Amino acid sequence: MSSPEPVSLQTVRGIVSSEPIHRALAHEHLFVDFQPADHPGYMDVDWGTVRGAAINRLRELQAQGVDLLVDWTTLGVGRNVALLRDVSGATGLHIVCPTGIYLAKRPPGYVALTVAELASRFVSELTEGIDGSGVRAGFVKIATSDDGPTPDETTVHRAAAIAARETGAAIGLHSPLAGPLDRVSETLIAEGFPLERLVWAHAQRSAPEDHARYAAEGVIVQFDSFSSRSGSDAGPPSLAERSLDAIGRLIDAGHLHQVLVSDDATVVCNPPTTQYGYDATAVMRTVKPALRERFGDRATRAILRDNVISAFRWPAGSA
Numbered sequence: 001m002s003s004p005e006p007v008s009l010q011t012v013r014g015i016v017s018s019e020p021i022h023r024a025l026a027h028e029h030l031f032v033d034f035q036p037a038d039h040p041g042y043m044d045v046d047w048g049t050v051r052g053a054a055i056n057r058l059r060e061l062q063a064q065g066v067d068l069l070v071d072w073t074t075l076g077v078g079r080n081v082a083l084l085r086d087v088s089g090a091t092g093l094h095i096v097c098p099t100g101i102y103l104a105k106r107p108p109g110y111v112a113l114t115v116a117e118l119a120s121r122f123v124s125e126l127t128e129g130i131d132g133s134g135v136r137a138g139f140v141k142i143a144t145s146d147d148g149p150t151p152d153e154t155t156v157h158r159a160a161a162i163a164a165r166e167t168g169a170a171i172g173l174h175s176p177l178a179g180p181l182d183r184v185s186e187t188l189i190a191e192g193f194p195l196e197r198l199v200w201a202h203a204q205r206s207a208p209e210d211h212a213r214y215a216a217e218g219v220i221v222q223f224d225s226f227s228s229r230s231g232s233d234a235g236p237p238s239l240a241e242r243s244l245d246a247i248g249r250l251i252d253a254g255h256l257h258q259v260l261v262s263d264d265a266t267v268v269c270n271p272p273t274t275q276y277g278y279d280a281t282a283v284m285r286t287v288k289p290a291l292r293e294r295f296g297d298r299a300t301r302a303i304l305r306d307n308v309i310s311a312f313r314w315p316a317g318s319a
């Protein structure tokens, strides 16, 4: 089976070709810190333990054929690019990491920045490197609150759109609900960002009609949380079954190449009580066979490889 033309990916160890990539996870986290970035306990962990746990999980994923992982932890919620580069080098598994800010949680040093100043920080992380490390971000991650976006969040979104437009980077947006997505996408469009480069994360919480509406605009629709077993997610029908049904509708409407799946698991959460128990190995263990059974090998390969590479290619012009 022929693969799409190779493109470039900007990983934490530099630019790589997509050609040898076998399987990819579109949205995971190795480490997240849920405390405010000015809290004394923020990032105060035993990094040797975190490193060991991350490497163990990456090796499990490699045994499943995964050789590319897109990590969505932004600055201010535990991003540690030295860790990402270290464990990527130790395992050989490629990792792409973002610039950007989660909701309006600006870390110290970012609080007073204007839209233009924020945008230029994001551009610098995409094109020069992060905190002098030389590690460059491969996309921009933003988030909206469920009843938002708030004005402070919109400030971040405008900066993200400007930076992504200037560099050709993708934007990954946390928005479980379509209502806030409607308002965020208006902001992104107003700043000249092309919606074909938008990845809509947590779309499984929205209706198939909304998936169809955004797919028609070129947006990439991401389903995650397949290993969630809490509350109504357990079903029946389970959240995973509902997601597979929704994916089927997108495929039937001709949008196979705009579908992503991942688990949005986190290997290590700080503080440990915030660990939510998802497991990234569930994607290849349980979702892949379900995709194959429903949609066949070609669609499964597109969803678990080609679409991830295309969504996060660097930069836009290389597709």
Ligand SMILES: [Zn+2]
Binding pocket: 027, 028, 029, 072, 264
């Ligand atoms: Zn996430």
